[in-house]
Amino acid sequence: MITKSKKELKQGMLENVMSQFNHAADIVDLNPNIRKILSITNNELIIHFPVKMDNGDVEVFTGYRVQHNNALGPYKGGLRYHPTVDIDAAKALAMWMTWKTSLAGLPYGGAKGGIQLDPSKYSTTELERITRRFTYALGDNIGPEHDIPAPDVNTNSQTMAWIVDTYMSTKSPAERSKNQHVVTGKPLGSGGSEGRDRATGYGVFLNIKFWAEKKKIDLKNKRFIVQGFGNVGFWTSYFLELEGAKLVGVQDAFGTIANQEGIAVAQLNDYMQGNKGSIVDFPNSVALPTEDFFGLDCDICIPAALGNQITAENADKIKAFLIAEGANGPTDVEAEEILLNNGVGIIPDILCNSGGVIGSYFEWLQNRNGELWQLDEVLAKLDKKMKEIFDRVYVKAEERNGDMRTSAYVIAIERIEKAYVQRGIFP
Structure with a gap:
């Protein structure tokens, strides 16, 4: 049994990601102004919403969505259903997503979220209503060019299908076809990609x-x-x-x-x-x-x-x-x-574990471009992309005579820093 308590989990995760970030930021001598920006999140959403259970009772759930940074592109990150989900856990996970998407060279930023619940205590119909109500409450805080959720702990392709259906139903008929890529990790019949499951x-x-x-x-x-x-x-x-x-x-x-x-x-x-x-x-x-x-x-x-x-x-x-x-x-x-x-x-x-967000990127691209890739094509692209990233990190670690984590952070942070230096800070 996995034993970490909720308190230990949230404090440790947030402390860990900040320690890892600060260590790498010191090494690259990160611009102090950019360091301030990357040390905090852009947006933190806490949503309380009621849902009617199968027995007719109403339960109020708490959902979270933290958007850490979008300097490189739309926010990207999973939604998890777990008792340990809270604002600090979501902040830590969102920051990790920022470094992950940057390291992978994707046009994404980082986000994370979910609902604080134990899904084993609810029926499938209750989980569907919970998911749809949460999606409705999120509204335009998510979107195919703004913030793109995906499966995470205790969520899956079915969860994503409920989200995309609910989100699209809030749009006009002419707009619905343009919003299929609001989430990734969908079932194949709902716009998902071959190979995303693995x-x-x-x-x-x-x-x-x-x-x-x-x-x-x-x-x-x-x-x-x-x-x-x-x-x-x-x-x-x-x-x-x-x-x-x-x-x-x-x-x-x-x-x-x-x-x-x-x-x-x-x-x-x-x-x-x-x-x-x-x-x-x-x-x-x-x-x-x-x-x-x-x-x-x-x-x-x-x-x-x-x-x-x-x-x-x-x-x-x-x-x-x-x-x-x-x-x-x-x-x-x-x-x-x-x-x-x-x-x-x-x-x-x-x-x-960046194969997941790379696979999500492939699904997002296919939805945007109206394409369907075969499984062998998806895995071949993933293999090539992962090899490029791994080699880059491994070589950096060898050059620094250091560990792979710090080298990965250095590469990720330098890419984001470059974007800020080139674009400047508004106004």
Whole structure:
């Protein structure tokens, strides 16, 4: 079970992203005026809205949308449904999105948001009404050329379909066709893109593959563990298994399982579908205490759940030689220092999981241009783009004789700084 409390999660995430930003800003000697701008968000929305439940009762929910920066283009970032969602968590995640889109060279800024709730406590019809009411309340604070949400923790393509339908229904008939790309991560029948479902996980896999190639490491028979077996965790595991690597440990919100002989990825995924999304009691595996997960004997550790999971309390237990951050902010600052001192490689989140926003960009482009790309074309474009970004970060880290996270931040911040220097500050 993932154990960080809401208070620990929000404080740690916001403190971490600011610490990472300030460290890189010092290195690049960031213009102090631009530093002031990037240290705060552009807009922070808190929305309270009522929704009628299936039993006729009304519940009032709180939704958030934080727009951090749009110097490079429209705001871009996911919506998550989770009890830990609040304004500080949204601010931290929005800032990470700004660095991620900048690093990827996309014409986007950064945003994030969601609703503070546990979706497992609500029916599908209730979640639909909650989503539609939240979308209506957001109004023109989102838009295809202004702020483009996407799926995140506990949201999916169905959630995006409800959002796009609700948003388009508020527009005139002549305008509706121009607003399909208000969100990305939609189902294929509603304007979604081939490959968007696996883009984040495929990107995590590619980063691991590129890193291993640089280090001349063969992934065959390498053992990996995954925290979070949702969309990102599953697809990362799927592609690693194709390379001959072995999944030996998994942790989700319900429990922890392990098998040093290997856990079949497809079988575990199928089992979860019939077990209410839980990995608990999966055959041919042993259950472990929550606190033992990061100490499992493995080569690669993939945190793909929530933020602040690897801390100073458990970093020394990690036996892996590589951490590939599938989640946003899974490693806190103190833990990273310990890991780097122990010689553990870290592929940072803003690089490692950027396949999702790149895949979203491809979907957005297709919607804007009225195009439909095939799966092999999408994955080929993603492969090429991820390789370019990875090489840029890796080379920068080698030049600086430093870590990959700081190098990624340096590249991202310098791109935004250049935009501000060229354009100036209004008025």
